[in-house]
Amino acid sequence: MRVPFDTDGYEQRVRTGPCFVCAALREDPEYRHHMVYADDNCAAFLNRYPPLLGYTLVVPRAHVVDVTGDRALFRHVTDVVHDVAEALRRVVPTERIYLMSLGSHQGNAHVHWHVAPLPPGTPYARQQFAAVMSSLGVLPVTDGEQAALAARLRAAVAAVRG
Structure with missing residues (x-):
């Protein structure tokens, strides 16, 4: 179940506020x-x-705005994207992992990769772009639930990275 998301407020924040990353x-x-x-x-x-x-x-620490600008950094970040995706597959029921680099020089300019696990059984009409669009709603997760999930993912990433 998803709850409504304030896309207008979000756009205002990312276009006029500090870099969220x-x-x-x-x-x-x-x-x-x-x-x-x-x-x-x-x-x-x-x-x-x-x-x-x-x-x-997944984000570079440096405020980078071009996804492929620095080859060594790009390769390192995409290695981490891979490892996070594998950790997600171990922790969250996943049919497919979606990987994207989104953002714009007009807002959310800091390069960031989205690693999004599609749950098994998601109807086709709610897959692909529809699955990742916050404008269609977000999950009502609590801070505690996110903290617990992050802890499980940290352990899984550490195991994947060996």
Whole structure:
């Protein structure tokens, strides 16, 4: 079950407010996210407004706005995307993992990859783009539920990374 999401308010925040990724990485309480993975070059955290359980964002720590600008960083981040996806498959019932890099220079400019686990049995009409669109609603997860999921995912990512 999804609940309505304030897409107008969200757009206003991402277009006029601080970079949400940079704010989350500096642990600004207004932009708190639950960390799943972190190293010197990138981090992964749960989507604050998840349309799917376990929906995770993987980000470079540097404020990078072009997804393929730095080849070494790109490769490292995509390695982490892979490992987060594998961890999600171990922790959350998953039919398919969706991987995307979204954002715009007009809002959400900081490069970030979306790692979104599609639950098994999702009707076809609610798969693909419909599955990841917050404008169609988000899950009513609590902070405690997100914290517990993040802890399970941190352990799974550590196991995947060996």
